[in-house]
Amino acid sequence: MAKCIRVPKKEGEPVRRALAEEGLLDLHFRIGGDGDCILIPVTCDSYQGYDAMEAELRPQEHGNTDYRDHVDIPEELKALLPMSHDVVGDIAITKLEDELLPYRHGIGEALMKVSPNIRAVFLDDGVKGEYRVRDLERIAGTGTSEVIHKEFGTRLMTDPSKVYFNPRLSNERARVAKMVKPGEVIIDMFAGVAPFGSVICKNASPGMVYSIDLNPECEKYMRENVRLNHIKNMECMIGDSTQLVKGLPKADRVIMNLPQMADQFLDSALGIVKPTGIIHMHKIMERADMEHYPDDLKKAMAEKGFGMRIAEVSELKTYSPTMSVYVFDIVPEF
16 A cells, blocks of 8 residues: 545646655655556655545566766766756756866756657756746757646646746646636736746636736747637736726736846736735845745835735745745735
C-alpha cells in the first residue's frame, strides 16, 4: 500500500510537478488511475487541500534519473550543479554558475538524457530589456523556445524569450480560478500571455476577463491562447494598464502578477475594484520585512485616498535565500 492523493486528471500534471519541486513526491511508486482522477504517491499527509489516502500502487523501477551523474565536469564543480529547473511545455530552462558555463552543452545533454519528454534545454542568462524577458541560449536539443504548455486542462502557447511566463504559478492560477463566481468581471493588469485568464475561463464561468500587457509580443500569444482554448469571454489588450483600466467596467477581481513592482500600481487597482471585490497582488520581498509590510502598505494607500485591508497572505515560492514571492489578497475598505 502507498500513501497518495486523489487528484482530477486535468489538475494532475501541475500538482505532480509542484510536489516534485517541493520534494514531496514518493518516487518509489508509480502514479495510478481511479476513474476521472489519478493517484499521486506522496510523502506528506495532505497537499493543497487534498488529504492523503492508502491505495495499491505499482512500485517504480528506477534507472539513473539524476542528470548530475551523467555530467562530465571536474569533481570540485559538481556541487554547483543546480538541483531544479523550470519546465515549460517540452523545454527545460536552467541557470548555471559562471564556473559551469564552459560545460553548459554537456549539462544540457545530460538533462535531456534523463528527461525523455524534453525537446531542448535553454540556459537562462537573466532578464533583459524593457519587458524583462529571459535571455535564453539553447544548449542542447533542437528548435526554438516557443512551446505549448499545459496545465489544468488549459493549453498555453508562449515563448519565454519574448514574453513573461512563470510555470511555477500553476497552482496559484488554479487557486484563483476556484474562487471565481459566475459572471465576475476580472481585470488582469499584467497578463503576459494570459495564463490566468485562460485557466479561469476554462475552469470557471466569468462574465468577462480583460487581459492587459504592455509588451506588444504578448498579443499574438494571448489571441492564440483564446483560440486554443475556445474562449469567448476574454478581451486581449496591449498598452499601459493604468490607463486602459479607466475605460473598463468596475472589476469583481483584479490580478496583479508583476512581483517586482506590483505594489507601485495598487492605487490603480483599488480605483477600479468594486467595494465587494478582491485584488490578488504578487510581491517579491525579503521575508524579514513581512512583519511591517502590511501596515506600511495600508498607510501608503491611505495617503493616496484608498482604504484597504489584507485578507490573506500566502508564500508562493522561494526567490532567493532571504526572499520569497508572496500573494496578497487585498479587499477595499470605504
